[in-house]
Amino acid sequence: MKLPKAFLSFVGICAFLPLTAQTPATTPSQIQEALELQEKMKSTSLVKNLRLENIGPSIMSGRVVDLDVNPEKPTEFFVAYASGGLWYTENNGTSFVPVLDKTPTQNLGDIAVHWPSGTIYAGTGENNASRSSYAGMGMFRSSDKGKTWSYAGLPDSHHIGRIVIDPRNPDHVVVAVLGHLYSPNEERGIFKTTDGGKTWSRTLYINEYTGMIDLVAAPDNPEVLFAASWERDRKAWNFKGSGPGSGIYKSSDGGDTWALMTQSGAGFPTGEGVGRIGLAAFDSNTVYAILDNQYRRPDTSDKKNPSELQKEDLRNISVADFTALDNARLNAFLKSNGFPEEYRADTVKEMVRNGSIRPDDLISYFEDANSVLFDTPVIGAEVYKSTDGGRAWNKTHKGFIEDLYYSYGYFFGQIRVAPYDPDQIYIVGVPILRSDNGGASFTSINGANVHADHHALWVNPDLKGHLVNGNDGGVNISYDFGGNWIKNNTPTVGQFYAINIDHQKPYNVYGGLQDNGVWKGPHNAEESMRWHQSGKYPWESIMGGDGMQIQIDSRNPDIVYTGFQFGNYFRLDLSSGSRTRIQPKHTLGESPYRFNWQTPILLSPHNQDILYLGSNKLHRSMNQGSDWQTISGDLSAGGTRGNVSYGTLTTISESPLRFGLLYTGSDDGFLQVSPDGGITWNRISDKLPQKLWVSRVAASAHSEGRVYAALNGYRWDDFTPYLFVSEDYGKSWKSIASGIPASPVNAIVEDPVNENLLFVGTDNGLYVSMNRGQIWNAMQNGMPHVAVHDLVIQPESKDLLVGTHGRSIYKASIAPLQTLKTDDLSDALIVFELPKLKHSGRWGNSYSSWRPPSSPGLDIVFYSQKGGKTAASIQTADGIVLSETELMADPGINVISYDVAFSEKGKKNYLSKYKAKLIEAGDGKTYLPKGAYKVILTNQQKEVSEAFTIE
Numbered sequence: 001m002k003l004p005k006a007f008l009s010f011v012g013i014c015a016f017l018p019l020t021a022q023t024p025a026t027t028p029s030q031i032q033e034a035l036e037l038q039e040k041m042k043s044t045s046l047v048k049n050l051r052l053e054n055i056g057p058s059i060m061s062g063r064v065v066d067l068d069v070n071p072e073k074p075t076e077f078f079v080a081y082a083s084g085g086l087w088y089t090e091n092n093g094t095s096f097v098p099v100l101d102k103t104p105t106q107n108l109g110d111i112a113v114h115w116p117s118g119t120i121y122a123g124t125g126e127n128n129a130s131r132s133s134y135a136g137m138g139m140f141r142s143s144d145k146g147k148t149w150s151y152a153g154l155p156d157s158h159h160i161g162r163i164v165i166d167p168r169n170p171d172h173v174v175v176a177v178l179g180h181l182y183s184p185n186e187e188r189g190i191f192k193t194t195d196g197g198k199t200w201s202r203t204l205y206i207n208e209y210t211g212m213i214d215l216v217a218a219p220d221n222p223e224v225l226f227a228a229s230w231e232r233d234r235k236a237w238n239f240k241g242s243g244p245g246s247g248i249y250k251s252s253d254g255g256d257t258w259a260l261m262t263q264s265g266a267g268f269p270t271g272e273g274v275g276r277i278g279l280a281a282f283d284s285n286t287v288y289a290i291l292d293n294q295y296r297r298p299d300t301s302d303k304k305n306p307s308e309l310q311k312e313d314l315r316n317i318s319v320a321d322f323t324a325l326d327n328a329r330l331n332a333f334l335k336s337n338g339f340p341e342e343y344r345a346d347t348v349k350e351m352v353r354n355g356s357i358r359p360d361d362l363i364s365y366f367e368d369a370n371s372v373l374f375d376t377p378v379i380g381a382e383v384y385k386s387t388d389g390g391r392a393w394n395k396t397h398k399g400f401i402e403d404l405y406y407s408y409g410y411f412f413g414q415i416r417v418a419p420y421d422p423d424q425i426y427i428v429g430v431p432i433l434r435s436d437n438g439g440a441s442f443t444s445i446n447g448a449n450v451h452a453d454h455h456a457l458w459v460n461p462d463l464k465g466h467l468v469n470g471n472d473g474g475v476n477i478s479y480d481f482g483g484n485w486i487k488n489n490t491p492t493v494g495q496f497y498a499i500n501i502d503h504q505k506p507y508n509v510y511g512g513l514q515d516n517g518v519w520k521g522p523h524n525a526e527e528s529m530r531w532h533q534s535g536k537y538p539w540e541s542i543m544g545g546d547g548m549q550i551q552i553d554s555r556n557p558d559i560v561y562t563g564f565q566f567g568n569y570f571r572l573d574l575s576s577g578s579r580t581r582i583q584p585k586h587t588l589g590e591s592p593y594r595f596n597w598q599t600p601i602l603l604s605p606h607n608q609d610i611l612y613l614g615s616n617k618l619h620r621s622m623n624q625g626s627d628w629q630t631i632s633g634d635l636s637a638g639g640t641r642g643n644v645s646y647g648t649l650t651t652i653s654e655s656p657l658r659f660g661l662l663y664t665g666s667d668d669g670f671l672q673v674s675p676d677g678g679i680t681w682n683r684i685s686d687k688l689p690q691k692l693w694v695s696r697v698a699a700s701a702h703s704e705g706r707v708y709a710a711l712n713g714y715r716w717d718d719f720t721p722y723l724f725v726s727e728d729y730g731k732s733w734k735s736i737a738s739g740i741p742a743s744p745v746n747a748i749v750e751d752p753v754n755e756n757l758l759f760v761g762t763d764n765g766l767y768v769s770m771n772r773g774q775i776w777n778a779m780q781n782g783m784p785h786v787a788v789h790d791l792v793i794q795p796e797s798k799d800l801l802v803g804t805h806g807r808s809i810y811k812a813s814i815a816p817l818q819t820l821k822t823d824d825l826s827d828a829l830i831v832f833e834l835p836k837l838k839h840s841g842r843w844g845n846s847y848s849s850w851r852p853p854s855s856p857g858l859d860i861v862f863y864s865q866k867g868g869k870t871a872a873s874i875q876t877a878d879g880i881v882l883s884e885t886e887l888m889a890d891p892g893i894n895v896i897s898y899d900v901a902f903s904e905k906g907k908k909n910y911l912s913k914y915k916a917k918l919i920e921a922g923d924g925k926t927y928l929p930k931g932a933y934k935v936i937l938t939n940q941q942k943e944v945s946e947a948f949t950i951e
Helices: 028-044 319-323 327-336 345-353 361-366 369-375 530-534 815-819 822-826 904-913
Strands: 053-056 064-069 077-081 085-089 108-114 119-125 135-142 160-165 173-177 189-193 201-204 210-218 221-231 247-251 274-281 287-296 378-386 414-417 425-428 432-435 454-459 467-471 474-478 496-501 508-513 517-522 540-543 559-564 568-573 578-581 601-604 607-614 618-621 649-654 662-666 671-674 693-699 707-712 722-726 745-750 758-762 765-769 788-794 799-804 809-813 829-831 858-864 868-876 881-889 892-898 931-938 943-950
Touching: 028 135, 064 108, 064 467, 064 474, 077 108, 085 108, 119 160, 119 173, 135 160, 160 221, 173 210, 173 221, 189 210, 210 274, 221 274, 247 274, 287 414, 319 345, 327 345, 378 425, 414 454, 425 454, 425 467, 496 799, 508 559, 517 559, 540 559, 540 568, 559 601, 601 649, 607 649, 662 693, 693 745, 707 745, 722 745, 758 788, 758 799, 765 788, 829 931, 829 943, 858 868, 858 931, 858 943, 868 892, 868 904, 881 892, 881 904
Parallel strands: 064 454, 108 160, 160 210, 274 414, 496 788, 649 693, 745 788
Antiparallel strands: 053 809, 064 077, 077 085, 108 119, 119 135, 160 173, 173 189, 189 201, 210 221, 221 247, 274 287, 287 378, 414 425, 425 432, 454 467, 467 474, 496 508, 508 517, 517 540, 559 568, 568 578, 601 607, 607 618, 649 662, 662 671, 693 707, 707 722, 745 758, 758 765, 788 799, 799 809, 829 858, 858 892, 868 881, 868 931, 931 943
16 A cells, blocks of 8 residues: 655665664655565565465454444444454444455554544554554545545654544544654644645644644534643663653644643643543533653651561661561561572571672562562552633542552553543543542442453443443443443454464464463364353463463473563463463572563473573573573673663574574674583674664574574664574674565574575564575465564474464465475476365265355465466376366466366266266265376476375
């Protein structure tokens, strides 16, 4: 899909950037060039006919960012997922269809629907600011409820906060643009169009770090608008989620001019601590705002139980005072904070006396990135109300709203007021809360089947109690003010961080998901509602939290290693249900280990008792994680001061050809190699672009010195694909990214059979090379443009599994590609091995006239160098023609789907030679009997043949 030519100018997408501390953000012209290249690649790809099949799962869903319900027919609505696209239902969420799949992105921040005309505006780029909030490319518009789309501008907006359509004219639209997440930019603020997105005018701009997060129109006067600005800037090592640029603005002329309502003295907080703001308007005068107040809470330590030792008591305590502490009091503190048995009062006091540790080392021992994320003592969520159109504001409640935002209110920020009652409001965060007294007090309405982390809510203006809610776990509907909820999760929109497979028959697929834990399911499970009857969904959750990497013992698939964020990993025994925490722990007095959000783990391919796990150092266990040895120093660049765990390992690989040949990559750009099991380490990234996130390092299974590396500039808004190969253990590198459209690279996997076959996953698609990175082909058939986070090949079934961050998991049979050698690409015609079929008397028949008949199928896969007219003949082993067809083949891989039935002419041919009894099936077809057969393919250059059998 083309963006406007007005902002086009070619910049080399795959240019090798200079070694700078921070790479420049990708420009709109580079994005446009990437989209044009992407479309061309899809049309000419040698694998465009090789289909990807979505295998689920669905019921755990993915993050919803917005929903829009038809008020005249509330069983009809759209749901926008953060990275899973836009889905439509007209049966109250019983089923959904995707409507944005033909656009270049599935990343959404907000949608708005003008129901009378069927006009939709989709603002791309998520409005939250999480670790995986993907950028978009501006606005898209549909005039037919999503059947077709056109581009509608704002190419450098990256993230859209909110869209408001004038109910009187769907061409009049005001948009709150957040702008870049990781870099400053000018295209942020309030933008307005009066011609349906052909042209835009910016009517409010604050600065290059402050965008607009929310926008509402007064229901009684569409000329009155309220908008919330948000100053925020994320880096890989730090997130600034508040600042003096945050505030509330008002327009009385439909968004043409704006005035700041939250100046000093208005009753609303101002300054550095003002974070994300959400808005709701009952009418032109009554307006609510929910604020993520990042100012610190007042110190209440004097109110705590004086007999209980608190961590703050140890912050500045002297050695003398520490050693004088009551042993029982100190032991209670150590035990309650999970210190191992060897650290008890007498031991710890002696360590302090001899100077091996300081008292405040006790704090750093049990504080980690996860606890800091949840426990930072900010004020958090506050609700304010104005009854005079925003001139004056009053907080609606006393004290704090506990356990709604914790310290990460940047992830939330939604408030709603019931259209029929100005005192009934809803605020959403980790739970969802309702107030019936204007925010003076709240009640949780999170049901047992409602996921935490809420981002969208619609309140029916005509049917009191009817709510439609969107959260990190999908969609829920209530008809009794949140007393009871229905779950409506049929779209396969899971946001996978990592996937893996086992070797059972049928094999299982495992995956770690954003905020939805770790799931396991058979690769051939069908996505259907049948599980409602059986009571068992084929996929099952095996771990909670944010699901992370998974390793499965190849000897015993019940032994699984996985966990949640910041290195909280466990050894699971699925047969008994037991779980054992296995996270390596630093010694008291040692600098705490730094664990990445998605901590890497790896079972050694040489010994399944040996497990590797990466913090900022590499740790090795020889006994399944029960004991650990640290086998390196700090393998990162040392980290950077900030509020996000940084300077951590992100990827680990051990050569399948040599035990102890280890590679690591870090989030701050270091690649390291050890040839001797961790005794010595060498940095091998000095000649690569610097300080980029190492998303993958992968040692080759075909050549000992070969190693692949992918670097990722997403956290600098740099979408350049960085992909390299070394043939000498990382001493020198060659770029193999040429030809991949601009999009950060997340994963590369080398085929275990064919060393020339590589697959690469980026933030916007999947690519394959059949000549080791010289030429890349788009591999998108059946899958929209969605972020691909992980790739795994199941060797026995010859399947490629694709873990996406937005559309769950896809599977493709790559057996033909595995047998296709580089020299074969110049061959005129090749037909690939055909599978054996198992004959069944049920072919073409059904036990019920109300059920479709069972039907077999044989996919005849072949390669054609030039494409063109190709004839196919199905014959008996001795040459009797049973069925024939002809098609125009594409250059590359082609598939003929054969129904395993006689043609009328073929049936006569067969009966003239063989005195057999052929039975016509219930569907009117006569299927081939058991026997040996062959397929003959012919084009202008060549004839080829391949046998198959029906057993």
